[in-house]
Amino acid sequence: MEKVLIVRYGEISLKGLNRPYFENKLVKNIKNVVRKLGKLNVYKLHGRIYIDLEDYDIDEVIDTVTKVFGVVSVSVAYIFDADIDKICDVALEHIKECIEEDGVKTFKVETKRANKNFPLKSPEVSRKVGAYILKNTDNLTVDVHNPDVIVNIEVRDKAYVYSRKIEGFGGMPYGTGGKAMLLLSGGIDSPVAGWLVAKRGVIIEAVHYHSYPFTSDRAKEKVIELARILSQYCGKIRLHSINILNIQKAINEKCPADEMTILSRRFMMAIAEKIAIKRKCSALITGESIGQVASQTLDSLLVTNSAVKLPVFRPLIAMDKIDIVSLSKKIDTYETSILPYEDCCTVFLPDRPVTKPKLEKIIKSEQLLDVEELINDAIRNVEVIEVEIEF
Amino acid sequence: MEVYLDNAATTKPRDEVIDIINKSFNECYGNPSSLHRKGVEIEKMIKKARKQVAKALGANDGEIYFTSGGTESNNLAILGALEGNKRLGKHIITTKIEHPSVLNVFNALKERGYDVTYLKVDSSGLIDLQEFKNSLRDDTALVSIMYVNNEVGTLQPIEDICKILRSLKNKPIFHVDAIQAFGKIDFSLKRLNVDLLSISGHKICGPKGIGALYIKKGTKIKSIIFGGNQESGIRSGTENVHGILGLGVAADIAQKNLKGNIKKMNILKNRLLEGIKEQINNIKINGLVEKRSAPHILNVSFLDVRGEVLLHSLEQDGIYVSTGSACSSRKKSYSHVLKAMGITEKEMEGAVRFSFSPFNSQEEIDYAIERLNYHVKELRKVIGGK
Numbered sequence: 001m002e003k004v005l006i007v008r009y010g011e012i013s014l015k016g017l018n019r020p021y022f023e024n025k026l027v028k029n030i031k032n033v034v035r036k037l038g039k040l041n042v043y044k045l046h047g048r049i050y051i052d053l054e055d056y057d058i059d060e061v062i063d064t065v066t067k068v069f070g071v072v073s074v075s076v077a078y079i080f081d082a083d084i085d086k087i088c089d090v091a092l093e094h095i096k097e098c099i100e101e102d103g104v105k106t107f108k109v110e111t112k113r114a115n116k117n118f119p120l121k122s123p124e125v126s127r128k129v130g131a132y133i134l135k136n137t138d139n140l141t142v143d144v145h146n147p148d149v150i151v152n153i154e155v156r157d158k159a160y161v162y163s164r165k166i167e168g169f170g171g172m173p174y175g176t177g178g179k180a181m182l183l184l185s186g187g188i189d190s191p192v193a194g195w196l197v198a199k200r201g202v203i204i205e206a207v208h209y210h211s212y213p214f215t216s217d218r219a220k221e222k223v224i225e226l227a228r229i230l231s232q233y234c235g236k237i238r239l240h241s242i243n244i245l246n247i248q249k250a251i252n253e254k255c256p257a258d259e260m261t262i263l264s265r266r267f268m269m270a271i272a273e274k275i276a277i278k279r280k281c282s283a284l285i286t287g288e289s290i291g292q293v294a295s296q297t298l299d300s301l302l303v304t305n306s307a308v309k310l311p312v313f314r315p316l317i318a319m320d321k322i323d324i325v326s327l328s329k330k331i332d333t334y335e336t337s338i339l340p341y342e343d344c345c346t347v348f349l350p351d352r353p354v355t356k357p358k359l360e361k362i363i364k365s366e367q368l369l370d371v372e373e374l375i376n377d378a379i380r381n382v383e384v385i386e387v388e389i390e391f
Numbered sequence: 392m393e394v395y396l397d398n399a400a401t402t403k404p405r406d407e408v409i410d411i412i413n414k415s416f417n418e419c420y421g422n423p424s425s426l427h428r429k430g431v432e433i434e435k436m437i438k439k440a441r442k443q444v445a446k447a448l449g450a451n452d453g454e455i456y457f458t459s460g461g462t463e464s465n466n467l468a469i470l471g472a473l474e475g476n477k478r479l480g481k482h483i484i485t486t487k488i489e490h491p492s493v494l495n496v497f498n499a500l501k502e503r504g505y506d507v508t509y510l511k512v513d514s515s516g517l518i519d520l521q522e523f524k525n526s527l528r529d530d531t532a533l534v535s536i537m538y539v540n541n542e543v544g545t546l547q548p549i550e551d552i553c554k555i556l557r558s559l560k561n562k563p564i565f566h567v568d569a570i571q572a573f574g575k576i577d578f579s580l581k582r583l584n585v586d587l588l589s590i591s592g593h594k595i596c597g598p599k600g601i602g603a604l605y606i607k608k609g610t611k612i613k614s615i616i617f618g619g620n621q622e623s624g625i626r627s628g629t630e631n632v633h634g635i636l637g638l639g640v641a642a643d644i645a646q647k648n649l650k651g652n653i654k655k656m657n658i659l660k661n662r663l664l665e666g667i668k669e670q671i672n673n674i675k676i677n678g679l680v681e682k683r684s685a686p687h688i689l690n691v692s693f694l695d696v697r698g699e700v701l702l703h704s705l706e707q708d709g710i711y712v713s714t715g716s717a718c719s720s721r722k723k724s725y726s727h728v729l730k731a732m733g734i735t736e737k738e739m740e741g742a743v744r745f746s747f748s749p750f751n752s753q754e755e756i757d758y759a760i761e762r763l764n765y766h767v768k769e770l771r772k773v774i775g776g777k
Contacts, residue, residue, distance in 0.1 A: 213703030249773055347697060347774065 001090065004079045005061060006162065007049040010072040010170060023049075025173040026070045032235060033064050036389065046114065046156065062166055067233050069199050071168030075152075082118060082159040087125065088132040090161045091151050095133055098149050098163060099140070106143035107133065111153040118155045125153060169199060174234055177201030180283040180313065181276035183268060184208050184239070185343050186222045189287030189316055191230055191333040192324055196315040197285050198234045205238045205279055206230075207272045210343060211245040219341040227387040229333050240275050241383040244268070247374050248348045255365045261295050261353045262362060266307040271375055273308040275382070284308065289316045289324065294353040303357045394710045394755040398594075399541055399571060399688055399746035405596040407644060408637045412598060415633040423630050424619065433632055440639025447646035448588070449579030450605050456622045457635050460602040461570040462492035464589035467604055467615055467626065468566045469496045469535055472587060473505075475611035476564060480530025484563075486510040486518055486547070487731040489537050493568055494727070497535070510536075515679045516545035516732050524555055531563040538572035542728040542744060543678030544688030546576065553584040564610065570594055570602075574645035575687050577653065586610045590642075592634060596748070597641030601634030652749040656686035659747045659756050664689060666760035671767050675738055677729060689745045692738040696770045701743055704766040710759050713744045 007030065012022040027044055034040045034051065037060055041052040053061060058076060065074055078090050091109070098104040109130045111122040120128065129151070130142060154160040182194040184206040198204045208223045220241060227237045244267060251263045272284050288296045295304065305312055316324055328334040395403065404412075415436070421429030423437055438452070445452045458464045473483070485497050487509045501507045508526045510518045518536070534556070536547050549567055556565055566587040572578065574595035580588065587610065592601035606612055606625070618627030645652070660680075667674060677690040693701060698714035705712055725739045734742070745759075 213707055214697075214700050216699070216703060252773060347700065 002079050003053040003058070004077050004160070005051040005053055005058075005065065006075045006077050006160070007051065007065060008072045008074070009049070009070050011172065012070060022070075022173055022176055025176050026068070029070070029173055029175070029235075030065055030068050033068055033232075033389075034061065037061060037064060066166060066168040068174075069169060069171040069201065069233060070173040072170050073165045073167050075162040075165050077152075077154075077160040077162035079158050079160055082115065082155050082157075084120060084125065084128065087153060087155075087159050087161065088129050090159075091129045091153065092133050092136055094161055094163065095137070095140070095149070095151060099137070102148070104148040105139065106141050106147045107149050107151060108142060108144050108147040109133070109151045109153065111155065114154065114156045125155065129153060169233075171199035172201030174198060174201055175203055177203075178283075179203040179205065179279070179281045180285050181272050181279065181281040182206040182285040183272050183287070184223055184227065185287070186219055186226065186337065186339070186341060187287065187343075188328050188334065188337040189289060189292075189324055190285075191226045191287075191337065192328045192331065193285050193287040193313075193315050194230055195233060195327075195331050195333075197313055198230070202283075204230065204234050204285070205240070205276075205281060207240040207242060207268075207275055208343075209242050209244045209268055209271075211248055211348070212243055214245055214248075214347060215343060216341055218339075219343050222336060222339050222341050223343075224385060224387055225336050226333055227385075228389065229331070229336060231387050231389050233331070235388075237387045238279075239385045239387050241385060242271060242378050243381060244271075244378055247378060250369050250374060252348060254368045258350045258352055258354045259357065259362060259365050260348055260350045262300055262303055262357050263366060264348070265295050265300075265304045266362070266366065267371075267375065267378075269304050269307040269312075270371075271378055273310050274375065274379060276310060281310075283311045283313050285313045285315070287316055287324075288314045289319055289321070292321065294355045297355050299356045299358075300354075303359050303362050306359060392709055392755065392758055394751070394759050396745045396747065396751065396755075396759060397711045397713050398748040398751075399744065400713055401593045401599065402596045402748050403750065404593075404598055404637070405641060405644060408597055408641050411636045411640050412633040415636050419632070423632065424621070437630060437632065437635050440635045443639040443643040444590075444603055447642040448573070448590070448605055449581040451608065454605050454608055456604045456606060456625045457630065457638070458602045458604055458626055459631065460600055461490070461568070461589055461591035461594075462602075463626075464570075464591070464602045464604040465490070465492040465535075465566075465568055466496055467612070468587040468589055468606075469493065469500070469533065470615050471612040471625070472533055472564045472566065472610065473500070474613035474615075476532060479532035479561070479563060480528070482506045482508070482528050482531045484508045484510065484523070484526055484531060484534045484536075486512060486536055488512050488516060488540055488542075488545075488728045489535070490541055490568060490570070493535055493537065512545075512731050514733050515683075516540055516543045516677075516728070517679075517683065518547055520548060520551055520555070523552065527555075527559065527563075529561050531561070533564045533566065535566040535568065537568040537570075538578070539569075539575065539685040539688070540678070540728060541571045541688070542726055543690045543732070544571075544685040545678045546572075546683045546685060548683075549578075549583060549585070557584060571685060571688070574642070574649065575653070575656075575685050577649060580605060580607075587612075592638040592641060595641045595645045598634050598637040601631055601638045603638065648749065653686050655749045656747045656751075659751050659753065660686055660689050660745075662753060662756045663745060663760060664691075666756070667691060667763065670760060670764045675734075677732065677734060677738070677742060687747045689747075691743055691745070692734070693741040693743065693767050694737060695774050696741045696767055697774075698741055698743050700770055701741070701763075701766055704770065705759075705762060708758075708762045710762055713746075714742060 031042045109126040111125040113122045149163050184190050227239050231237045419433050421433040423434040441452050441455050445455045564586045567585045569588050570591045573590040586607045588605040593599040673694040675692040729739045
């Protein structure tokens with residue numbers, strides 16, 4: 001029998017006149033990611049999106065589609081000509097599968113009748129199907145309040161039977177929310193921060209800093225891999241890889257040792273902003289979270305924030321590390337993030353970094369450097385890498 | 392210019408090795424266990440490779456068993472010999488500076504109830520024969536000591552150990568990890584009285600994924616892998632045909648060129664050493680350089696320089712070396728070998744290993760010295776600024 005994937009979207013349906021724009025974007029995004037699986041038929045119908053499953057690997061399709069932002073949930077449904085006897089048979093077949101796979105003991109039937117020409121009303125269909133299932137199975141009972149499984153029947157131009165709902169991440173279709181520049185490191189936080197903002201429909205570009213040969217090529221490969229994981233959700237990501245060794249050397253030579261990190265952070269923000277403006281991004285994204293490290297105290301954030309004018313999104317700002325970690329596991333970046341290669345050589349890590357920097361003092365230190373020239377020089381040597389999902 | 396000075400990590404396969412591997416993929420792709428002609432043909436070639444390896448080691452064909460590499464040879468030697476000689480006792484001896492493929496087997500055996508002696512080494516990486524003698528007991532079942540240390544190149548007194556063991560009434564099994572010695576120093580099993588000896592293919596310009604274990608005739612050993620009883624039941628699994636043929640050729644050539652290669656590598660090593668000493672101050676040589684030292688390994692600490700940063704700096708100039716430590720902001724991990732030799736943290740941080748092959752040239756060494764001098768100076772400026 002033919003199967004179809006029902007794809008539900010939530011927030012979009014609240015949109016007014018813009019709704020078709022959001023829906024069409026979502027359809028386009030889904031089409032874009034399922035391309036790697038084959039020529040699947042994806043279409044919009046009665047306020048949902050459908051994908052004909054044909055002979056494709058269902059788990060693979062589900063795994064791919066639930067990663068698309070804007071998708072609230074999906075269900076695999078049987079689809080056939082609406083006929084009450086046929087509905088009974090398919091529902092019975094389906095619940096037998098549920099018994100076998102999940103050891104289901106109680107059930108309930110729910111019917112939606114959109115096709116008002118269908119001879120039976122919704123409660124009548126439910127009753128009839130429920131009775132048919134009870135008659136043809138052993139040890140199965142009805143529980144209308146807390147069933148192990150709900151058999152959903154929808155009667156439209158065709159009939160649909162399904163039960164399990166697999167949740168997606170929700171959010172807004174990627175590409176409907178403008179563009180922002182993510183400061184992506186090899187750590188746990190920044191990929192999660194980028195993912196959260198991308199989930200609101202914002203296109204992500206990323207900038208990454210390294211200090212080769214003081215750091216290893218493997219650190220860069222790790223960041224590329226993280227961008228690749230993010231690209232499963234966002235499609236192509238443009239990664240700007242910047243060597244800041246000369247900046248670190250200059251700070252190291254001329255400025256107080258305990259200000260190394262905070263001064264580097266200001267440079268990173270400034271460089272990111274410059275590239276962001278050039279790439280028409282309207283915000284920066286960082287993985288900062290209050291108090292996590294010395295450069296993320298409120299005093300430090302004030303100092304780094306004042307290096308730029310663009311808004312800086314910090315979606316993790318009030319999150320605990322443990323929650324960030326569990327989110328990074330959910331989106332699959334964790335295992336890569338914990339690989340050992342460092343973005344910053346220990347040579348440049350002060351033993352006791354400032355935790356309560358004063359802006360005036362930091363700016364004074366900064367004036368010892370040729371900031372403009374150092375920034376331009378770093379940007380001149382940018383390496384741009386287009387990261388994509390591998391087909 | 393590309394200057395590959397990391398030959399203790401792995402070597403570039405020789406053309407002759409690549410040729411025979413191509414042949415085994417393209418023409419002689421049979422399974423040696425097959426009854427038909429395709430099987431017989433390859434069986435013959437394997438026989439020849441076994442002979443080549445045996446000859447290079449000074450052993451008999453029947454004493455060579457092919458494995459998946461040095462790690463498996465070491466595991467099979469230690470675990471298999473103990474399993475096959477349970478009556479010998481529960482005490483085993485090794486050194487603190489073994490390769491992880493020996494050390495971690497001993498650590499696992501310790502957890503399983505074996506009494507383990509880890510011999511100390513002095514500041515040059517040598518064990519103390521007196522300490523070794525004192526550690527021997529009536530229930531010592533196995534001794535495993537490496538021939539050449541992979542990080543500093545120090546040679547252990549294997550002949551002396553053999554002599555000490557020979558005088559014992561309850562003689563333990565003696566295993567030698569010769570992975571860094573084979574093809575690099577002149578030894579023959581005809582003159583060495585060891586029971587088990589491990590070698591690896593890719594350290595001698597052969598392929599990766601192949602090694603061999605020498606098992607002296609009469610040594611009881613039990614298999615640690617079970618299957619179709621290939622390699623006389625010692626190492627089941629369809630033979631790694633291309634690896635075996637490649638190892639045979641590499642071993643043959645390494646043996647034939649041994650004396651010339653040693654001389655050549657010694658010249659390269661001394662040239663680099665003299666160049667470094669002359670041009671760069673504040674250095675320390677780890678291990679020995681002349682006697683009791685392999686010709687292909689030189690380990691030098693550049694003080695006030697991070698080995699890893701120096702490695703990446705040299706890499707930019709096409710020079711490839713390796714380090715004795717990995718730097719990470721969370722923890723510093725130092726080489727267990729350098730630690731056992733009592734090298735200070737500061738010295739370990741700046742330790743770099745250069746390892747040679749006969750394919751390196753004197754021009755390459757001169758280029759390396761010049762670049763080393765430049766980068767060490769540059770890096771010291773940065774650290775000095777701190």
